[in-house]
Amino acid sequence: MEQLHHLDQTITPDDVDTLRHQLEAAIVAVGGDPEAAADMILALNEALVNSVRHGYQGQPGWLRLEIWRDGRSLIVKQYDAAPPFDPTAVPPPDTTLPLALRPLGGMGIHMMRHFTDDLHYAQTTNGYNELTLVKHNAFT
Amino acid sequence: MKIIVEQLESEKPIAIVQIQGELDGKTYQTLIQQVQQLHDFGTRYLVLDLSEMTFMSSAGLVGLHTVVMVMRGQQPPDMDSGWNVMREISHQVNNVSGFDPNCKLLQPQPRVQKTLDITGFSQILEIFTDRETAVNSF
Numbered sequence: 406m407e408q409l410h411h412l413d414q415t416i417t418p419d420d421v422d423t424l425r426h427q428l429e430a431a432i433v434a435v436g437g438d439p440e441a442a443a444d445m446i447l448a449l450n451e452a453l454v455n456s457v458r459h460g461y462q463g464q465p466g467w468l469r470l471e472i473w474r475d476g477r478s479l480i481v482k483q484y485d486a487a488p489p490f491d492p493t494a495v496p497p498p499d500t501t502l503p504l505a506l507r508p509l510g511g512m513g514i515h516m517m518r519h520f521t522d523d524l525h526y527a528q529t530t531n532g533y534n535e536l537t538l539v540k541h542n543a544f545t
Numbered sequence: 546m547k548i549i550v551e552q553l554e555s556e557k558p559i560a561i562v563q564i565q566g567e568l569d570g571k572t573y574q575t576l577i578q579q580v581q582q583l584h585d586f587g588t589r590y591l592v593l594d595l596s597e598m599t600f601m602s603s604a605g606l607v608g609l610h611t612v613v614m615v616m617r618g619q620q621p622p623d624m625d626s627g628w629n630v631m632r633e634i635s636h637q638v639n640n641v642s643g644f645d646p647n648c649k650l651l652q653p654q655p656r657v658q659k660t661l662d663i664t665g666f667s668q669i670l671e672i673f674t675d676r677e678t679a680v681n682s683f
Contacts, residue, residue, distance in 0.1 A: 422571055443656050450602050454570055512664060513603040519663045 406480070409435045410472040415465045418457045424470075425450050428481070431472060432543075437479055441543035445479060448520040448538050451513035452483050452492070460487025460534070478522075479543035483536045490534060491526040492517060546572035548579050557683050558587050561651075561676070563594035568601045573608030580612045589647060590683040591616050592676070596652035601660050609666065616647040644671040649679045 410431045416424065425446050432442040456468065466487060473480040492514045518524055523539035546566040553559045560583050564576060580591065591612065601609075650672045653661060661667040673679035 418570065422567065422569060444659075447600075447602070447656070447660065450569070454602065454604070458570070512606060515664065516603055516660065520659075 406473050406475045408471060408473050411470065413467070413469045416453070416457055416461075416468040417465050418454075418463055421450065421453045421457060424453060428470065428472070432479060435472075435474070436545075437543050438545065441479060441540045444520040445481060445538060445540045445543070448517045448524075449481055449483070451517045452536055452538065455490070455492060455513060456483065456485045456487055456534070460485055460490060474544060477542050477544045479540045481538045483538070484529065484533045486533050489528055489532075492536065493524055493526045546575060548576060550579065550583065552583075552588065553680065555680070557590050559590040559592070559680060559683060560588040561592045561594055561680070563597060565597040567599055568605030568608055570602060570604035573604050573611075576608050577611045577615065580615050584615050584618070589616065591648045592651050592673075592679045593648065594651045594676070595654065595657055598657055599654065601657045603664075606660070606664055606666060609670070613645055613648050613670070643668070645669055646683075649673060649682055651676055651679050 410428075412427075414420075428449065429442050429446045432445065433439055437445075453468075457463065457466065460466065466485060469482075469484040471482040471484075473482065495511050495514045497511075497515065497518060517538070521538045522541045523537070525537040525539075527535045527537075529535050546564060546568060549563040549565065551561045551563075553561065562576075562580065562583070566572070568576060583591070593609070593612070648670060650661070650670050652674055653672060658667070658672075661670070661672070671682065673682070
């Protein structure tokens with residue numbers, strides 16, 4: 406695996422749009438497929454919003470983002486120091502149900518799952534949330 | 546984000562609202578306020594022109610849902626409604642067509658179309674590729 410880009414910064418809800426623009430540009434600049442980059446950014450935006458809005462409750466908080474390449478796969482790792490939250494533990498909606506019968510909540514997490522090929526959560530040894538978003542075939 | 550409003554001179558009170566740029570957590574309230582103003586001044590049918598909208602997050606979807614509720618004269622939901630958005634809309638769609646009778650979507654870009662599809666919005670809000678057909682659908 407090769408790390409292509411990383412950043413450490415304090416983030417607030419107002420920073421999310423700037424950050425996603427920066428990351429999309431960074432992915433394309435290192436040769437990432439624009440369509441794959443767009444999907445990754447849709448998913449990552451929801452992860453960032455979860456972190457700043459629910460994790461940090463809108464207050465400034467530390468965030469680290471890393472962009473990796475593993476063969477043809479694009480991997481983005483997001484770290485924050487908010488209270489532990491595992492979005493992958495939220496049950497996926499049963500999309501075979503009629504809309505009126507679907508369970509409440511989780512639209513952003515549904516988008517994260519849909520727009521990535523893999524989504525992993527872990528807690529680091531120092532207690533940070535580590536969310537890994539993977540998009541296959543993102544590099545030619 | 547920029548919003549361009551065009552009110553049509555027709556028998557029905559129809560407006561076309563073009564959203565330019567990104568509909569997300571930072572901008573969706575602006576859309577809601579604009580549509581609320583239109584409703585206050587009598588607009589009851591809305592075409593949302595998405596041809597210049599380049600990005601839509603889950604907050605943007607809540608914005609779309611809220612617009613639908615506002616056009617019905619109903620209380621908008623809160624940001625955390627999630628799938629409840631779909632429950633509320635789908636309870637009140639036109640029983641014949643399955644689509645909302647007051648709001649139509651026009652020409653979403655592929656990235657936005659994907660989001661509408663995977664969240665089920667495109668099953669509830671009818672999507673048109675040309676403006677005249679969208680307007681004549683009311």
